[in-house]
Amino acid sequence: MKSGKYSCNTRSETLEWITAIIDFLKPFSFLINAHVVNFFKDKQWEAVDEDWMSCLRNEKLENILLIPSGTVQDHWPASLKDFVHTLRSLSFPREQADLQTVLSDVNVAPLSTVLSQGMNLKKKHEVEVLSSVVSSVVNSVGESTVVDVGSGQGYLAQVLSFQYKHSVVAIDSSSHHGNVTDARAARIRKHFASQMRKSGSGNKCPDAPTTITCRVLSTEMLKSLTNVPLEENDLDLDAAALNEGPKRSCSLVLAGLHACGDLSVTMLRTFMECEEVKAVVSIGCCYNLLSEKTSESSCYKCGFPMSAGLKSLGFSLGKNARDLACQSAERWSSLGEDAGLQNFELHSFRAAFQMVLSKHYPEVLATSPSIGRQGKAFRRQKQRKALETPSKLETSRKDIDKKSTTHTSSSFEKFCLSAFSRLNLEHPQDLDLTATWNEANAFTELIGPYWSIRAALGPVLETLILLDRLMFLQEQGDSLEVSMLPIFDPTLSPRNVAIIAKRL
Template sequence: MEKKAYSCGNAGETLEWIGAIIDFIKPYSFFWDSHVVHFLTHRLWEAVDNEWLDTLRNEPLDYLIQIPSGFVQDRWPSSLKKFITTSTALSFPREQADFNKIFPNTQTILLNNVITQGMSQKKRHEIEALAAVIGSVAKDVDTNTVIDLGAGQGYLSQVLSFEYHLSVIAIDASDHHGRITHARAQRIKKHYDARMHKSSLGGREVMTPKTVTCSVLSPDMLNTLLNFKDIDECCLPSKPLLLTGLHACGDLSVTMLRTFLANEEVKAIVSVGCCYNLLSEESGMDNDALCGFPVSKGVKSSGLHLGRSSRDLACQSADRWRSMEKDASLHNFELHAFRAAFQVVLSRYFPETLTIIPTIGRQGKALRRRQQSSSMHGYFSTVNCCRAETGLTTGGVLCKSNSTGGKAEHDDRCLLFEKFSQCGMHRLNLNQMHGIDFAGIWKEAEPFAELIGPYWSLRATLGPVLETLILLDRLLFLQEQGDSVEVKMLPIFNPSVSPRNVALIAKKV
């Protein structure tokens, strides 16, 4: 099929794209239905084409981390090249769109240092772009009222209020976030009051967003809230309404779409989703009508079930992997190898933990951050010392032993694996560490550790395809409503800065 530049013009084209993705991914369920933590316990490499692994196990690290972005070499097997290039062709384009051309009346306001206090560079980039799109769509549907769902600390709400002069209600499930939003808005208002006083608009009122604490679990709950006349002791602003959410997690993004269709007062929606791993998925239960995936009739009729592992894979970012420095990439693969070996520890010594799907968090990344911000000699400072002593700063993934440093390299990694495991056991409240043969388990794991990088890269290649499927399901859901809804899908952020960069933009005609 010929993929469209960004969005599909009608439901038929979207359904064709979806069908092509489903046909492509089905033979590779051994990738997307698995998890790298089970690499050793389930011997996951055995499901992969031996020729692929034999080719990639000797390739430089730089090549491996570019595979999810479509990188291939002519000398690679044709079946491997086809897998990678097809994945890329079926994935939604992520390069930031020039939405000033798509929305001719867009006015992008560069944010000042007062309103961006506390924002990361990533958040500032996201809000500058998203606020401009919202401002443009609000003009198109002739509304001055925005409902910001999952508002967090109110960054987007405040920019829409103070800079775009829109009337905003910021809704979040956290009462703590609501208090922060209100207090922050009051501080910022003083700056804008002073600026307004100095201008020729001295009598104009500076609007601040209204904050509401509410956990929106269904469209009915949100509809009740939108129709309630007394919110936070302030009347709901004039209708019609525009609904928005920046990285609304899990089912909340889908709830927004259903609310947009169900509530006649909501004339437009601008939604950027996130956290696909938290989506509920159709399982034959009575509440499937409100599940997070699939939502369209077209995908439901396919009978496809993704599962948690594949939805988690859809959250990964090929653009960030591609921009990783070599050291960070090596850290990444080392952590995957240690985590897979730690799963062997759990299966042998603490099998009861496997029934609850143990999560040990991002302990390696947390330790790295602490090491970078202080002089502590922790896990990653040890890693760096090992690299300096054994020449591990260059070469492939989990570099193979050489004649001068093989045993030292093994001993160093064995020690690091033991420290990693002890951290994981502490997180799981498993304090009985005596008698665990960490060295023996690492000795078993090490011969297969060099396959972690190739396996991870191949599996990660399906991440953008799976995210595309989830996004197209939402697009099709709106397109299935017929001519009453005008909808497009656009990547509005720089993907290297903000990987979840696709906005679903819809208006009622």
């Protein structure tokens, strides 16, 4: 497990990597803690090296979008190139690992049509790969029941049950997801039974996964699963129900495909605190939902930091940094010029709208208002319009700069009116949206470079969160076998790093 000169095979190596990240990040706290909606209001570009912004404001958009991937241009200032290269060297590599080389007994088998029904390309890829990894882990630790934590519609659970023939419990907090999982599993089982009858096979049809609906809020909740009567297939349990009735113990392997926020953390803690859990395979996401211990809080089991090593360094992230950790270099590099232009224009509109709120609704601004999916809806409208009139589609940065002020102001006004509606606010009578846009428009060419430089910090922040989890496991001693592997294609699934731990 290496990135440039850094390794994380041992606790001391992991701590060295973590320390290097923190030392590098500290001078850039103004970028990490910034919220881009305040770009114009707070003149955020003024905090960035003037030479960097002067260079990038005239750079090709395609090169700006590659900054988070670690790509630089020869004519850039040496300090900017050093910044980007250092970030790249501190980030955990995301290229998909050769699983058959690093894990024994892994055979990624394609999913049948019936098992993959309803999955998009991303989900199918994730389930194909992760199910094979989990199956390999189960086989290596002995007969165990797999607990699919945060199972959603049960895709992973059903592949592990029907394709790999493992005993599986699918656990999710949503009763709707539980019902969907059961209905989907019933259809799949019916298909398998029909196929076996036609072939004259006497083999028993694979069991469908047991479905449990409950809130997984603590390690105690997951530990209770070691005594659940798994032969019952229609459980709808809360914390109390898990501790009632006839029980039988079993060995468990915990698996989580993008278990959000603290749920991934809870899985790792449960693995350490419950001997019946023989292994864990965790792929986290939604770092913005992590709970965090700060100097003002005393959260005993927060999601970050987990390790004693990182706690001793006294470093905290904050919400904006956790949001930033969700940025994907692969997604940025694959945006394309048109999507990139639209993305930066939307950021400009949102930041200019923040100026409107600051002047006319300061009391609303104090609540950190969200306008929901306004940006995505607006982008879709523009994309539909572009497809209808392809001859008018902007294809370069110069073209977007030459758009008439009237046209851009009109788009900004539509954006603001929609945002007012989302926030249930009246349109101020004395509001001159054209004047507001003209004030912001002089600096709109800076928002792309600024946002790209800031996004380049995302992979390093995610690396810090992942290394903290890895070191938490490494701190438990030599009784564990621990690894951290990028198991998915990052262009399909950017949150592709799995933490795998087994008891020896």
